Amino acid sequence: MSHRTEGVNTERQSMIAQKMLTTNKRQKTENISGKTIAMICAGLLVIVVLSITYFIASKGLSTFFVDGVSFKEFLTHDKWDPEGEPSAYGVLPFILGSFFVTALAALIAAPLGIGAAIFMTEIFPGFGKKVLKPVIELLVGIPSVVYGYVGLTLLVPFIREQFDVLGFSLLAGGLVLALMILPTITSVAADAIEAVPQDLRNASLALGATRWQTIWNVVLHSALPGCLTAIVLGMSRAFGEALAVQMVIGNTTKLPGGLLEPISTLTSGITLNMGNTIQGTPYNNALWSMALLLLAMSFIFIVILRLLGRKRLAK
CATH class of the missing domain: 1.20.5 (Single alpha-helices involved in coiled-coils or other helix-helix interfaces)
Structure with a gap:
């Protein structure tokens, strides 16, 4: 059987x-x-x-190969007057304005965002996941025009009263952009910190390190590529932002002279002038050249993110 x-x-x-x-x-x-x-x-x-x-x-590229504008003049000259006699196509003020306002926003938002991520994941994880994370997700969904309008009605008058200046300035644009990219940096940095193995924390504490020493020397060191990725993501969004920045920076074609001086960016220059040009004219082609610069910067940010991602995987 x-x-x-x-x-x-x-x-x-x-x-x-x-x-x-x-x-x-x-x-x-x-x-x-x-x-x-x-x-x-x-x-x-x-x-x-x-x-x-x-x-x-x-x-x-029609600006250089069809209209005969010098590439060096386009990038290095500080005079922008496409309708003048003779016409001038120097976009250096726009380029510097974009980099300065992006750098200022990153300098403000990066410490705050990473600090908020540490608070959410290491200090009070329960409160952070239940309260802070939903609030941050709500901030991500707010349209950029709302940030710009808040900056126009609150921030610009405040700067005008406190410093006796026009109010439309690099500082206003940097603060508005910092508020916009803060949720992005916080969310990505929090995910990177949460991905650090708990065994590393336990080993550090077992060796006698304090809680803050563990966070600073172990957790942040291990999550550094992810935090850098968060900062680069925030900078890429800030660099391509148009409407919110356009409402608070003043939109002048002069070189940035200080934090309280009005400036212009590549995005604001394109959005303000594209509707007033005729397709195929040198003026219109110059604006498309500015758009090409923005596209090139986007590709550069993507390459940086890829390199940081590889470094993170290697670790």
Whole structure:
């Protein structure tokens, strides 16, 4: 009887193994169709990105190859007067304005964002996950025009009264952008800190380190690539922001002279002037060249993020 039972079990196991090894036609069809759809979507995405890049590059490069504007003059001269006689296409004030306002926003938001992330994950994780994280997610969803309007009605008058200046300034733009990118930096940095293994914390505490020594020397050191990624993500958003910055910086074509001086950025210059130009004119092509600079900076930010991601995976 036992031999018979063993034979039945062996036969059943062989049948199960045969079914598992036999290719299911329906499953094979689903796999092929799924791969095909995924490849089509990925191909369309690549085509869209290449098309946008080609369109902006073809328009932007016309300034140099069709209109005869010097590339060096375009990047290094500080006079912007496309409708003058003679016309001038120096975008240095816009470039410096974009970099300065982005750097100021990062200097303000990075310590606050990483500090908030430490508070959420290491100091009061329960309160941070239940209260702070939903609040930060709400801040991410606020439209940029709301930030700009708040800066225009509250921040600009405050700066005007306190420092006896116009109010529209690099400082106002940096503060508004810092508030905008703070949720992004906080969220990404919190995820990076949470990803640090608990064993590292326990080992540090077991060796006699205090809580703050563990956070500073172990947790932040291990999460450094992720925190840098958060800062770069915030800077990339700040660099491409247009409406909120445009409402509070003054939009002048002069070189930045200080924190309280009005400036202009590449994004504000494009949005303010593109509607007043005719397609194909040197003025219009120069604005497309500014858009090409923004696209190039976006690619640079992406490359930096990729490098930081590789470093994080290596660690």
